[in-house]
Amino acid sequence: MDNYRPGDANRTDVAHIGKSVVIKGELSGSEDLYLDGEIEGSIELRDHSLTIGPNGRVRANINAKNIIVHGKVDGNIAGTDRVELRKSAVLAGDIATQRIVIEDGAFFKGGIDIRKDQTPKREQQSPAQTQTSTPVTPVTTPSSSPLPAAPVSSTRG
Numbered sequence: 236m237d238n239y240r241p242g243d244a245n246r247t248d249v250a251h252i253g254k255s256v257v258i259k260g261e262l263s264g265s266e267d268l269y270l271d272g273e274i275e276g277s278i279e280l281r282d283h284s285l286t287i288g289p290n291g292r293v294r295a296n297i298n299a300k301n302i303i304v305h306g307k308v309d310g311n312i313a314g315t316d317r318v319e320l321r322k323s324a325v326l327a328g329d330i331a332t333q334r335i336v337i338e339d340g341a342f343f344k345g346g347i348d349i350r351k352d353q354t355p356k357r358e359q360q361s362p363a364q365t366q367t368s369t370p371v372t373p374v375t376t377p378s379s380s381p382l383p384a385a386p387v388s389s390t391r392g
Contacts, residue, residue, distance in 0.1 A: 254290040262295075271306070281315070289323050296328075304341075311345075 248266040252258070256272035263279040270278075271288030277295050278285060284301040287293055291306030302314040304324040312318055314332040322340035331348040 254288070287324075302332075 250264060250266055250268045252268065252270045252272045252274075254271040258272065258274040258276070260276045261279065262268075262274055262276065265280075265283065267284040267286075268278075268280055269286045269288060270293070271290045273292045275294040278293070278297045278299065280299040282300055284303070285297060285299040286303045287306045287308060289305045291304075291308075293306070293308045294310060295308075296310045296313075297308070298313045298315075300315050301317045301319075302312055303319045303321065304312075304326060305321045306323070307325040309327050311328045312326070312330045312332070314330070316332070317334040317336070318330050318332040319336040320326055320338060320341040320343055322338040324338075324341040324343070326342065327344045329345045329348065330343075331350060333350055333352055335347060335349070337343060
């Protein structure tokens with residue numbers, strides 16, 4: 236069972252909902268949650284992590300900071316930081332997140348919206364990285380043109 240708990244070892248405030256528990260309605264909280272039961276409605280854990288265990292069955296829209304899915308989810312997922320679909324995951328719904336992991340064997344039917352980090356410090360620290368995120372071969376010959384080399388020219392060697 237310990238393999239399915241949220242990854243932050245420093246946190247001890249993890250609520251646990253067992254596999255025999257069935258919830259219909261809105262679920263919200265201010266601590267990390269391990270859900271191995273069944274829920275129908277909505278899940279709201281904005282600043283906390285949600286782990287859906289292998290027996291978990293969720294028919295709800297989910298909003299949490301980090302979301303790890305081992306079980307079955309029918310609904311949209313919004314993970315403000317990260318979403319992981321493990322190999323036993325079954326997801327029918329859309330994902331909106333900054334970072335995503337989909338393991339080999341996971342089932343996913345829906346769309347993915349990768350959102351940029353909203354904190355401006357990331358852009359200030361690495362403006363060169365954001366400009367060169369696509370691979371471009373640098374031009375080593377002097378040029379009088381003030382424009383950068385077009386990506387098409389990178390195919391020449």
